[in-house]
Amino acid sequence: MxxxxxxxxxxxxxxxxxxxxxxxxxxxxxxxxxxxxxxxxxxxxxxxxxxxxxxxxxxxxxxxxxxxxxxxxxxxxxxxxxxxxxxxxxxxxxxxxxxxxxxxxxxxxxxxxxxxxxxxxxxPNFHDYLTEISKLKRPTIKNAGIVMNANPFTKGHLYLITEAAKQNETVYVFVVSEERSLFDTTTRFRLVKEGIKHLKNVVVLPTREYIVSSATFPSYFLKDQAKDTIAKAQATLDAVLFKERIAPVLAITTRFVGEEPLSPVTNIYNQAMEQVFSSTLKLVVLPRKVEADEIISASRVRALMNEGAYEEIKTLVPETTFKEIMNHKKE
Known part of the structure; x- marks a missing residue:
């Protein structure tokens, strides 16, 4: 052999x-x-x-x-x-x-x-991650969770968080820790924190390698090439992990997501969550925010960056994100 x-x-x-x-x-x-x-x-x-x-x-x-x-x-x-x-x-x-x-x-x-x-x-392992996020737990009962890559943070992301904040005592926003985006993890995390600082009932957390990562859901980062059967199995695993091991630590009872008409893989993820969460964890799907008859998305912002259409970008992102984009332009 x-x-x-x-x-x-x-x-x-x-x-x-x-x-x-x-x-x-x-x-x-x-x-x-x-x-x-x-x-x-x-x-x-x-x-x-x-x-x-x-x-x-x-x-x-x-x-x-x-x-x-x-x-x-x-x-x-x-x-x-x-x-x-x-x-x-x-x-x-x-x-x-x-x-x-x-x-x-x-x-x-x-x-x-x-x-x-x-x-x-x-x-560090999964137990270490649960210990890390549990230190930021608030003593509230009606709590929601949101997971986002925020590459970069847009007014669409802000709308989703704001709506969740109106309906819950605490909203835990998990920012994807994976370093596979145009904006690095530290920058994306900072832009989310700066963009929601006026919302006092929102807590921003990292995902490390346990939510929408190359470990739990690698197909998410290869959206164009991902095979549906593989993406579905990975999306289901990610949803089960969130429902059974992460949400209970923070007493999260609802997960908020945006509708996904643009990305087939993210749509598979939304469907997997709907099937997995069932009655145990409520899934709220909100219509995506629209600007000038187009859905606001991070991919749209990135495309406009490539075109140098900064005036249009300004209508799609919070001021703190726009400043970062202009700094990114100078680099």
């Missing part, structure tokens, strides 16, 4: 073998990967595993070789790849039926859905 790296994007035959092994293992061939390895018995691919950012995924072992300890070899190789890339904290997607195997390899379960088990290893 030999272990080697697989170049899925370069070798069609290897990709076909890899996809077939995953399908026979009841896994979706998710080719959103950075690094893939395989173990071969002769010319037959008998085990595989992949890494995407700091996520271990698409790990499968041929059923005829389950007693060969190949899983440990695959995981150890992927861990070494992650450590070489500078990661000390990483996540794992696997089937719920085999999560116990990964627990024996040191992984801790965060949440399980019908299709996926989401696990982690390393520090």
């Amino acid at each position: 030999i272990i080697k790296r697989l170049w899925l994007d370069r070798d069609h035959q290897t990709y076909k073998q890899w996809a077939e092994l995953l399908k026979t293992s009841e896994l979706i061939p998710d080719d959103q990967v950075d690094y893939t390895i395989g173990i071969y018995d002769g010319k037959t691919l008998i085990a595989t595993g992949s890494v995407y950012h700091n996520i271990l995924k698409c790990i499968a072992v041929d059923s005829s070789y389950q007693n060969e300890n190949l899983l440990t070899q695959i995981v150890q190789n992927l861990r070494e790849q992650l450590i070489d890339s500078g990661f000390t904290h990483y996540f794992l997607y696997t089937k719920p039926t085999v999560s116990s195997l990964f627990r024996s390899l040191g992984f801790t379960e965060i949440i399980v859905t019908k299709e996926l088990a989401f696990m982690e290893q390393g520090m």
Whole structure:
């Protein structure tokens, strides 16, 4: 048996073998990967595993070789790849039926859905995140949650928060911590805080890697290429994690979102939340705010930035965001 790296994007035959092994293992061939390895018995691919950012995924072992300890070899190789890339904290997607195997390899379960088990290893971990956000909990009963990327913060975002603030004692706004946006995390977080400082019942929080991240919902960041089946499974996992593990810590009873006519993946996310939350956690979907007969969106603002249409941008964003955009222009 030999272990080697697989170049899925370069070798069609290897990709076909890899996809077939995953399908026979009841896994979706998710080719959103950075690094893939395989173990071969002769010319037959008998085990595989992949890494995407700091996520271990698409790990499968041929059923005829389950007693060969190949899983440990695959995981150890992927861990070494992650450590070489500078990661000390990483996540794992696997089937719920085999999560116990990964627990024996040191992984801790965060949440399980019908299709996926989401696990982690390393520090800081999910317990640390819950401790972090619990320190900002307010002693109120009627509480709402909003999750936004705010890339950048617009009058549409402000409208959503304002409406939630009118209807609730406390609104917890989670700003996506992922560094995969035009505006970096620190800037986006600051713009949200500056934009809502007049709303005294709003608390702004980070998501770290536990809400709409490359770990919980990687398809969100590849909206044009995301496959619906994969996006739906990831969106469901993200929604279950919020409902069962995060919302209870802050006594959140309602989640506010905007309608999503523009992005199919975000629309899948809204649908997943509607199905998952059920009666336990109320989902309120508000119509998007409109300016000059067009929906206000961060993507529209970014497009106008590319065009240099700053006067039009000024009508779509709070003053603090506009100042940041003009600073961004100077850079």
